[in-house]
Each structure stands twice: as C-alpha cells, then as structure tokens.
Amino acid sequence: MTWSTGFFGFVAGLLIAVVTAPVGVSGAVFLLPVQLSVLGVPSPSVTPTNLLYNVVAGPGALIRHARKGCLGGPLTRRLALGTLPGVVVGAVVRVFVVPGPGVFRALVAALLLPLGLWLCLRTLRPPRTDTARSAPSGPAVTVLAVAVGVVGGIYGIGGGSILGPLLVGLGLPVAVVAPAALAATFLTSVVGATTYALLALTTTGPISPDWPLGLACGLGGLLGGYLGARLQPHLPETALRLLLGGLATSVGLLYAVQTST
Template sequence: MSWWQASLGFASGLLIALVTAPVGVSGAVFLLPVQLSVLNVPSPAVTPTNLLFNVVATPGALLRYRERGRLGGPLTRLLVAGTLPGVVIGALVRVFLLPGTQVFRLLVACLLLPLGLWLWVRTLRPRHRPAPSGGPGHRAIAALAFAVGVAGGIYGIGGGSILGPILAGRGLPVSRVAPAALASTFVTSVAGALTYAVLALTTPGAIAPEWALGLSCGAGGLIGGYAGAHLQPRLPENGLRLLLGTLAIALACLYAAEALT
C-alpha cells in the first residue's frame, strides 16, 4: 500500500465516521465505493477490508456512548442476536455463491431511497397522531437484524445504514437506535472478519482483507467516530432524523448510479 492510499484511507474514514456516527452508522457503506473505485481493492477482499474498518473504527463512538450510559439494553441484545449468525452466513454466500456487487447495489438503492424520503416527510410533516411508543416488536427487530447481518456478511457493511432508517422510521428515537446499531456493527464485524480470515486459509482468490488499508481507514474512523458521537447530544432529534434520511438518500443515489453504469 502506497502512502497516498494510506492517507486517503485515513482521511476518508475520519470524515465519513464524523458525519455518520451520530446516527448509528459506522460509515462502511460510504467507504465501500471509495475502496472499489478509487483504491482498487479487489473483490471479494473489499468485504473483509470493510469489516476490518468497522472493527477498528466503531470502538471510538461506542466508548463515547458508554461514557454517557447509552450503551447496552434490550435493543442492543436483539440486534446482536440477529446480526451475528447472519453475518457468518453472508460471508459464506459471498465467497462461494455471490462474488459480484451490481445486484446488491441496486437492491440497497431501492430499499434506502424510499426509507430516506419517508424519514424526511415524517420529520418535516409529522402526523397528528403520535407514533406508537413501543416501535416494532422484538421478533420483527430480530428478523430484520438477521437479514441485515446476511447483507453485512456479503458486502461488508455494518448494517446501521439499513437498521437506523427503519427503526427510526418506526418511531424509535435516534439517540436510542444509534448506540445499539453501532454495537451490533462492531460485534458482527469481528465475527465477519474472522470468518473471512478462516476462509482465506482454505479458499483460493482475494479473500483475506487488505490489512494495512483496513487499519488505516479504521484509525481515521476511530477518531471521527468518537468526535461524531460526542456531537450527538448537541443535535436535536429532528436534525438527527433528517441527517439519517439524507445519508440514506445519498447512499441510494450513489449505489444506483454505480449499479446502472
């Protein structure tokens, strides 16, 4: 890895995590296009490299949330219980069945675009009736977390970019969703990265992560994530929802453009 790749990876990880950590997104979804299109990380090695970024980057934000007593709780346990087995299955699917990325990008775009728009509409034009305070049920959250875990294992995304908009759109406050989504991202990324490392020992091809690049990006994300989590209490709930919706729409447009070119 050259010095400019390391520098670009560090700067990208820092800036992305600074913006995404307040809403529970690790930033790996936005780092993925940089790795594919700019840094030319081969596939499927880009997936465990992104997971390695999550492993290094998310503890910064988690530490800040823990200092404020917002880490843990039933939502975190539900998300971890669902995404953990999903990410292992997703890694196996990626290596043996689905090495490409075009279909995934289009599916993510189709999911996140309406979610982002929905968050914007619900925030700017709230309904007269209050949303149900309980949010989605436990089984629905666990099933959603499992599906997101599979996607995370296949494409190296933490899952917060999908879990966040859905859970926030269903009425859960972003201040509660963010630390739970990041904790789930960290645990599943560790499991996913280890799964790819084991598969790399027995399977030919570019499967092992690009260690130097993943660590460089993660170091930037560690700093940016801590700073972003520090900023969250200073942002109003509506501002966080609009930020989450904007990130979802931006990612959907980015992935749709890449999938159709």
C-alpha cells in the same frame, strides 16, 4: 499500500465517521464506493476490508456512548442476537453467490434509496398517531436484525446503516438507536471479518481483507467516531432523523448511478 493511499484512507475514514456516527452508522457504507472506484480494492475482498474498518473504528464512538451510560440496553442485546448469526450467512452468500460488484451495487441502491426517502418523508410529515405506539416489538426487532445481519455480511457494512433508518422510521428515537446500532455493527463486524478470514483459508480468490488499508481507514474512523458521538447530544432529533435519511438516500443514489453506467 503506498503512504498516500494510507493517508487518503485515514482522512476518508475520519470525515465519514464524524458525519455518520451521530446517527448510529459506522460509515463503512460510504467507504465502499471509495474502495471500489478510487482505491481499486477487488471484490469480494472489499467486504471484509470494510468489516475490518468497523472493527477498528467502532470503539471510538462506543467509548463515548459507554461513558454516558447508553450501552448495554435491551435493544443492543436484541440487535446483536439477530445480526451475529446473520452476518455469517451473509459472508458465505457473498463469497459463493454474489461475488460481482455489479450485483453488489444494484442491491445496495435498491435497498437504501427507498429506505432513505421513506425516513425523510416520515420525518417531514409524521403520521398523526403517536410514533411511540408504532415502535417494533422485541421479537420483531430480533427477526429484523437477522435479515439485516445477512445483508451486512454481504455488503460489509455491519448493518447499522440499515438498522438505523428502519428503527428510527418505525418510531424509536435516534438517541436510543444510535448506540445500539453501533454496538451491533461492531460485534457483527468482528464475527464477519473472522468468517471471511476462515473462508479465505479454504477458497481461492481475493477474499481476505486488505489489512493495511482497512487499518488506515479504521484509525481515521476511530477518531471520527468519537468526535461524532460527542456531537450527537447537540443536534435536535429532527436534524438527526433527516441526516440519517439523507445519508441512506445519497448512498442509494450513488450506487444507482454507478450501476447504470
């Protein structure tokens, strides 16, 4: 890795994390097109590289949330309980079933585009009933987290970019979802990156992460995540929900365009 590539990765990680951390998203999902299309990281190596980014960048926002006493609640435990085994399954699927970037991008577009639009519409035109009553139950959250963990293991995004829009759209406030989703993303990424490292020992091909690039992006995300978490209390709930929906929609559109070209 050249110094210019490392610097570009650092700046990209910083800027992305500043924008995404307030809504509980690590930003790894936005690094995927940068790594695939700009930096030329091969597939499936791009997935563990993104997980490495989450591992390095995650503590930035988590430290800020911990100081405010927002970590360690029941939502965090349920998300981790589901995503941790799910990411192991997702890593195996990514290596042996879905190695090509074309299928990879199509799946991201099909998932995040409708999810983001749904959250934006639900925010602008909320249902007449109290949204708190529609919040998912504890077991439902765990089952959802398992599925998202599998998806996160395949995509290398930790799952926060999916869990955030889903849980907020189902009625939970962003201030509750954001720290829990970031904590689950961090734990899931540690397990996912370790799984890929073990698979690389027994499988040929570009499976190991790009360590220098992942660390460079992660250091930028570490700083950006802390700054983004400090920004969150100053933003109204509606703005946070629209930001989260807009992020999911824009990523879905980006991958839809890349898939069609």
